[in-house]
Amino acid sequence: MFYPALYASLLFAAAGFLFQIYRFNRTNKLWQKQKGFKFNFAPAFFNTLFQTKLFKASKTRWIIHSLVLSGFIYLLFFHALADLISVKIFAYYQPTVDPFQFLRNVTGFMVAMGCFGFLLKKFFNVRSTRNIRGKYQNLFSILLIFSLIFSGFMLEAVKIISEPLFMEMVEDYAGVDEDSGLDDLKIYWEKNYSVVFQNSLISSYQSLEEALEEGKILNEEYCLDCHSNISSAFVSKALAGYLKKTAQFLNSSRADNLLYHIHYLLSFLMLICLPFSRLFHILLIPFANLKPKSDIQDFQKQKMGFHPVTLDACTGCMLCSQVCSVYPNFVVTQNIEVLPHAKIRSTRKMMLGRHLDLKELSSLQLSNKECTTCNNCTNICPSGIDLQALWITLSKTLDNMDLKTTPAHGNIPFKKEYDIIPGSESFDNCVQCTICTNVCPVIEYSSKSENDMTPQQIMNLLRLGKKQMAAQTQMVQNCLTCYSCQESCPGEIKVTDIIIELRQAVTEC
Amino acid sequence: MIDKQNITCDIVIIGAGFAGMAAAARASQLGLKTVMAGNSSQLYFASGLFDLLGVYPLVPGTILKTVETGLNLLKEQSPGHPYSKASIKEILQSFDFITHFLQTAGLSYAPSNGKNTSVLTSAGTFKPSFLIPETIKKCNLLRKSRNLLIMDFKGLKGFNAKQMAAMIENRHDTVDILRIELFQHSHVLSPMHLAAMFESSNFLKKIAKKILPFADKTDLMGMPAVCGINNSFEILTKLEKITGIKIFEIPMMPPSIPGLRLKNAFEKQLAKNRVQFLSQAKIKSQEFNNDGFILNAVNQNMETRIKTQGIILASGRFQGGGLHAKRGKVIETIFNLPVYQPENRNLWHNINFFEKQGHMINGAGIETDNVFRPVDRNNSIIHKNLYAAGTILAHNDWIRLKSGSGVSALSAYTAVNDFYANSIKTGA
Numbered sequence: 018m019f020y021p022a023l024y025a026s027l028l029f030a031a032a033g034f035l036f037q038i039y040r041f042n043r044t045n046k047l048w049q050k051q052k053g054f055k056f057n058f059a060p061a062f063f064n065t066l067f068q069t070k071l072f073k074a075s076k077t078r079w080i081i082h083s084l085v086l087s088g089f090i091y092l093l094f095f096h097a098l099a100d101l102i103s104v105k106i107f108a109y110y111q112p113t114v115d116p117f118q119f120l121r122n123v124t125g126f127m128v129a130m131g132c133f134g135f136l137l138k139k140f141f142n143v144r145s146t147r148n149i150r151g152k153y154q155n156l157f158s159i160l161l162i163f164s165l166i167f168s169g170f171m172l173e174a175v176k177i178i179s180e181p182l183f184m185e186m187v188e189d190y191a192g193v194d195e196d197s198g199l200d201d202l203k204i205y206w207e208k209n210y211s212v213v214f215q216n217s218l219i220s221s222y223q224s225l226e227e228a229l230e231e232g233k234i235l236n237e238e239y240c241l242d243c244h245s246n247i248s249s250a251f252v253s254k255a256l257a258g259y260l261k262k263t264a265q266f267l268n269s270s271r272a273d274n275l276l277y278h279i280h281y282l283l284s285f286l287m288l289i290c291l292p293f294s295r296l297f298h299i300l301l302i303p304f305a306n307l308k309p310k311s312d313i314q315d316f317q318k319q320k321m322g323f324h325p326v327t328l329d330a331c332t333g334c335m336l337c338s339q340v341c342s343v344y345p346n347f348v349v350t351q352n353i354e355v356l357p358h359a360k361i362r363s364t365r366k367m368m369l370g371r372h373l374d375l376k377e378l379s380s381l382q383l384s385n386k387e388c389t390t391c392n393n394c395t396n397i398c399p400s401g402i403d404l405q406a407l408w409i410t411l412s413k414t415l416d417n418m419d420l421k422t423t424p425a426h427g428n429i430p431f432k433k434e435y436d437i438i439p440g441s442e443s444f445d446n447c448v449q450c451t452i453c454t455n456v457c458p459v460i461e462y463s464s465k466s467e468n469d470m471t472p473q474q475i476m477n478l479l480r481l482g483k484k485q486m487a488a489q490t491q492m493v494q495n496c497l498t499c500y501s502c503q504e505s506c507p508g509e510i511k512v513t514d515i516i517i518e519l520r521q522a523v524t525e526c
Numbered sequence: 527m528i529d530k531q532n533i534t535c536d537i538v539i540i541g542a543g544f545a546g547m548a549a550a551a552r553a554s555q556l557g558l559k560t561v562m563a564g565n566s567s568q569l570y571f572a573s574g575l576f577d578l579l580g581v582y583p584l585v586p587g588t589i590l591k592t593v594e595t596g597l598n599l600l601k602e603q604s605p606g607h608p609y610s611k612a613s614i615k616e617i618l619q620s621f622d623f624i625t626h627f628l629q630t631a632g633l634s635y636a637p638s639n640g641k642n643t644s645v646l647t648s649a650g651t652f653k654p655s656f657l658i659p660e661t662i663k664k665c666n667l668l669r670k671s672r673n674l675l676i677m678d679f680k681g682l683k684g685f686n687a688k689q690m691a692a693m694i695e696n697r698h699d700t701v702d703i704l705r706i707e708l709f710q711h712s713h714v715l716s717p718m719h720l721a722a723m724f725e726s727s728n729f730l731k732k733i734a735k736k737i738l739p740f741a742d743k744t745d746l747m748g749m750p751a752v753c754g755i756n757n758s759f760e761i762l763t764k765l766e767k768i769t770g771i772k773i774f775e776i777p778m779m780p781p782s783i784p785g786l787r788l789k790n791a792f793e794k795q796l797a798k799n800r801v802q803f804l805s806q807a808k809i810k811s812q813e814f815n816n817d818g819f820i821l822n823a824v825n826q827n828m829e830t831r832i833k834t835q836g837i838i839l840a841s842g843r844f845q846g847g848g849l850h851a852k853r854g855k856v857i858e859t860i861f862n863l864p865v866y867q868p869e870n871r872n873l874w875h876n877i878n879f880f881e882k883q884g885h886m887i888n889g890a891g892i893e894t895d896n897v898f899r900p901v902d903r904n905n906s907i908i909h910k911n912l913y914a915a916g917t918i919l920a921h922n923d924w925i926r927l928k929s930g931s932g933v934s935a936l937s938a939y940t941a942v943n944d945f946y947a948n949s950i951k952t953g954a
Contacts, residue, residue: 448845451683452570452781455718471714507567509806 019281026285033292034300040369041325061306064401071399074336078399081138084131085162088124096121097284111243119249125166126252132163155333158295165283172276174256177247178213178264179273191239198231202239205232210247211257213264298400301330306401323406325368330400331361337394337404342495343387345462354384357394357404364411382415391494443515444480446508449473453502453512459495468492472502472512479515488519496520528824533802534833535559537945538821540809540860541840541848542566545916545934547792548620549838551627552942554799558949561832562796563807563823566789568846573777574751574784576621576635576935578656579609580642580928584882589654593640606921608933611896612940617932620939625657631795633787634759636663644668646748648685648778650693654928659784660759662751664774671746672699675771677737678750680707681715684779685750702744706736721752721783724761734768741770751775751783758787804830809860814909836911836945839863839892839900840938841918848918849891856890858918863900863908866893866920884926891920897944898937910948913941 063069068086072079095103095117103110103117110117136159176182183206193199206212207219208229219225247254260267267273290296305327337357338344346355353359363381367373373381385408394404454460454471469491470478478487487493493516502512539549542564553560581588582596583603590596594614601610609617618640625635635657642654646665658665668674674694678687691701708715708723723729737747753775754761766773777784796803807825814820821832841848841860850859856867867890868874874887892900892914899907900914915937917924924930 450570450780451716452567455716455781460714460716461719461722504806505567505570507565507570509565 022281022285026288029289030291033289037292037297037329038326041328056307057309058307060401061303064306064399065303068399070397070401074397074399077134077138078334081131081134084127084134086131088127088131089162091120091124092128096124113244114242115245115249118245118247122250122252125169129163129166129170132159132166135159155295158290161283161287161290161294161296165280165287168276168280168283170252170256172273172280173250173253174260175267175273175276177211177250177253177257178260178267180212180214180268181271182273183212186240190243191235193235193239198235201228201231202235203232204228205236209236210244211254211261213261213268215265215268295332298330298332301327302400305330305403308403310395310403311406323403323410327402328361328365328368328407330402332400333358334399336397336399337361340393340397342389342391342393342459343497345458346387346497348462349458352384354380355387357408360385360408360411361404364407378415378418382412385412385415388412389494389496391491444476444510447473447476447480447510448508449477450507452505452507456501456505458499458501459492459497463495468495472496472516475516475519476510476512484519484522488523492516493519493523528827528829530829530831532831532833533561535561535802536834536949537561537836537838537942538563538819538832538834539838539840540564541842541846541916542803543568543840543842543846543916543934544572544788544931545842545938546838546840547796548624548935549840549915549938549942550796550801551792551799552623552939553838553946554796554801555627556942556946558942558946560799560801561804561834562801563804563809563821563832564841565806566793566803568842569785569789569792570781571845572785572788573782574659574788575645575653575655575662575777576624576657576931577654577928578617578621578642578932580654580656582927584884584926586882589644589652590642593642593656600927604921606893608894608898608919608922608937609929611894611898612936616940617936620935621657621932623939624935627795628788628791631791632757633791634660636660646690646694646774646776648690648750648776650690656932659775659787661753661762661775662777662784664746664772665748665776667746667772667774668697673702673744673746674698674700675702675704675737675740675744675747676749676776677704677706677747679715679720679752680705681709682717682720682750682752683714685776690748690776700743702740704736704740706733717750717752717778717781717783718755718786720750721755721786724752724754725756727764730761730765731768734765737765737769737771744771747771747773748776749773751777753783755783755786756790758783804828812860814912818911819909835949837913838938838941838945839912839914839918840916840934843891843917846917856887858892861900861908861912863892863914864902866890884923888923888925889921891922892918893920898941899944911945913937913945915941 060069068079068082071082096112099110099112107117112118112121135155139156183203187193187199187202191202193202200218203212203214204218204225205228207214207217247257287296291300308324308327335358338359341347341355341357343355347353354363360381363373363377367378367381388408390405390409392405395402395406398404451471451473453476454473457472460468460471472492475487475490475492478484478490496513496516498513498517500513503510503514506512536558537553537560539546539553539560539562542562543566546562546564547566547569550560550562578593579590579596579600582590582600597609597614597617600607604610628635636659638656642656643658643666644652645655645658645662646668647653676687676690678685687703687705691703695701708720724733740747747769753765753773758775762773762775775784793803804823804825807823807828807830809821810824811822812819818833818835819837821834821837823830823832839848839860843849844851847859849865850857854871856865858865868886875885876883894900894914895905895907898913898915898919899910900912901907916934917930919933919937922929922933924933
C-alpha cells in the first residue's frame, strides 16, 4: 500500500514537472533564448543550500527560511527516508531512540516555528514591504508544510498515550504476562512514558514503590533498547499532556492509525503539489542560479536571453519592488504595474498562454519602459532570477508585438556630439548648494535602496572633468528625469539634460 | 521648439531675489500690471531673517543694539550708502510693508521694537538680526534659559548639536543633546525632505515621543529650521503643545528652509495679485526710448517680447548675474550701465581676507539718485523710469554691515513708489 502510493505520487510529480516546463516552452518562440551555455556552479550551490543572497537582503527572512529548510532536510533524509538512509548508517537506529527521537522533535519544531514566522511576517509586517503587500500567494504551501509537521507531532503524541499500542508491543517484544509483572510494567510506563490506561493502576495499587522498582527492572530488560525516555520528545510529550483528557476515546477509536494515514497522505500530497505550487521554487532556484547574470553589453551583442521557466523560482517575496529605482514613480502615480513583482505577475500570465487583452499588454509595455536598467532587482533577488534580462527581453517581445502604443513624439534622436557636458562653462555657476539633491525624489526615497551619488555630486564630478566616472554612477541610471533639479537650480544649470546625456553616453558606447 | 509671445505691462522686475520679490509685492499692491523675470531659486540661499543694520560702527566683535543710533551714524559718515537716500521712517515703513505682505501669505514675523535680536546660528555663534520669523523668535529666551536642549538629526549636514553645545555650554547650567536617527541605511538627510516629513502629524508624534523624556529637565529646546514647509509656525506650536517645552528653530546653511518658506510665501501671494512670472527667463536684448522699453526675455521654451513703461533692475551681484567681472573691470550685464568700481583690478581685494576696512569690490555697484534711478558719470539719470534695487547698488557693503534685506526692501519700495507717483503725474 505504501510503495504503490509513493511511486504513484512520484510519477505525478515528475509528470507535473514536465508539464510545467512544456507550458513555458510553448511560448518560447517569443522569448529570446540564450546562445551558448556557461554555468556558475559555486553560486548555484551556495545560494541553494545556504541562501547567501537572502542573507544579504534580509536577516529575518533568512532566519525563518533557514529554520524551515534545515529542519526539513533533516526530516526528509533521516525520518521520511529512514529505511534507505538512517538504517544503513546507524546500526542501532530506532525512531524512538535518542538522539533520533530528540532530533526529530527539534527539527520538527524548527520547521513549525519557521512556518509560524512566515505567517507572522505575512500578517503583521506591512511596513517592511511598504504598501505593496500582495495577496497570500504562499499561504497554501506554508499551510501544507505546517499541517504535515503538525500531523506528525499529533501522531507521535497519540502513540505515546495509546494503551492498545502498548499491549501490542508487550505481546510482540516482552515476554511478560499478568503473573510475571505486567502490572508493574504498566505502572512504570504510566508514570514515566505517559501511557494512559483505561483502568489506572497507580491510584489503586497498594505497594507503589515496590511495583515501580519491579517495573524499572522489566523496562530495562525488554523496552529500553528501543524506547528512550520520552522527555526528549519535548513537543509530543507536551501535546500528549493536553490529549490525556480525551485519551479514552482516542485509544478506543485507534486514532493513531487514522493520523498515520493522514501523515502519509499529506506527504504524498506535498510531493504531488511540488510542481504546481510555490514549492516549485525549491527545484528551480538551483537552475536559475546556474546561469551567469547578463549585463547590458551582453544584450547588445545578442548574447543574452531569459529562460522563462526560471520565473517559477520566484517566491513572491517582493524584495525587488522594495529596492526598485522606479519606486518613487509608483509613490506618485500609484501605478503598481511599474514595480517588478507586478510585472512578474503579468509576464507569468502571458507566458502561460493566458489571454491578455490589448489594454493590459500596452499597459505592461508602457510600465516596463519606466525601468531604468539599474540592476537593483537582479542584485537583490534571493532566488537568483536574472530579472534585468527579463525586462529587456520583455520590452523587445512587446515591441515586436506591434501594439501601436509608442508615444506620439517618437524617439528623440541624440547627437553623438554631446553639446552640454563638454563645456566647462556649463558648471561655472555651480556652488554645490545641494538644492538639486534636496528636490530630488530619487534621493528622497533612497533610504532603502542605496544610491551612490547625488545630482550635485555628479555636477561636481563633471566640473572636475571626470565624465567617465560620472557616467558610471548609479544615480545616472536611477534618475526619473522629472526635471525638479533643473527647475530649482539657482545657477540655472541644465542638471537633468546633462544626466540624460550621460545615460545616453553609457548605453551607446 | 521655442514658442513666442508678446506682453505689454506697466512695470518689469528683473530678478526674483528678495529685492525683486519686494518690488513685485509693492507694484502689484499698487495695482500696476507687473511682470517678473528671473530665478526665484536664489531665495534658497536666504536665511529667512531680515537684517536692517547689524553692525555699526564697524568694530569687530560688536553688535548694534538700537538700530536708530547706528543709522544716524551711518548717514553721517557715508553719504553714498543707500540708507542715506531716505529717512529712518521710510526705511522702517518699507519693512512694515513687507512683513504685512508676508503676513497675508501666512508667514508671520515677530515685531522688533527697533532693536536687533541675537539669533543663535547653526555654528553655535550669535548673529544680530532685525526681523525674525515667529518660529525662530523664542531664541531670545536663551538668556534666561538654564537647562537647554538641542535636537539634531543624524545625517543632516551642517548642523551638529554637539558642536553647538560646546560653543554655548558656559551660558547655561546644562546643555542636553538629542540626536535622532531616522534611517539606518542612508547616511545623508536632506533638509527639504526632512521638512516635508514634519508636515505629517504621525511623524510629529514620533519626534515628540523622543523629546518627551527631556520634558522635565529642560526649559527650552533648539532644533534645526526644518519644522515643516508651509505651516511652520502651526507645526512648531503643535510640537510645543505635545511636549510642553518651548521650542525655537536655528537657521541653517543653504538650502535653508526659512528661505524656502519666504520663496513660497512670496510666490503664493504674488500669484494671487496676478503678477506674471517668467521663470528662469534671461533678458537677451533690450531697447528703450522716452516712451518705454522693449525687452526680449528667453527661458527654456519661450521667447517673450515685453513692452513696458518702467523697469526695476534687481538682478543681484556676481552670484545672481547682475554684475559680471571681466578681467579688467566689472560690467552690468543687461543695460551696460556705468558701474562704480575701483580703478583697477589690484584694488578689488585687500591681501587679508578679514581686513578691517573690508574689500573695495564689495562697494562696487550702480550709483543712483535719491529715488534709486541709475545715473551716469555726470550724475544725470539714464532713463526716467529705470530703477535699480537690492544688492546691485553701490556703496553698500551689506555682508559686513548686515544690511542686505534692509537695503533691498528700502530701494525696491522707494523705487516702485516713485514710479507709481510719476505715472500718475503723467496720466498714464
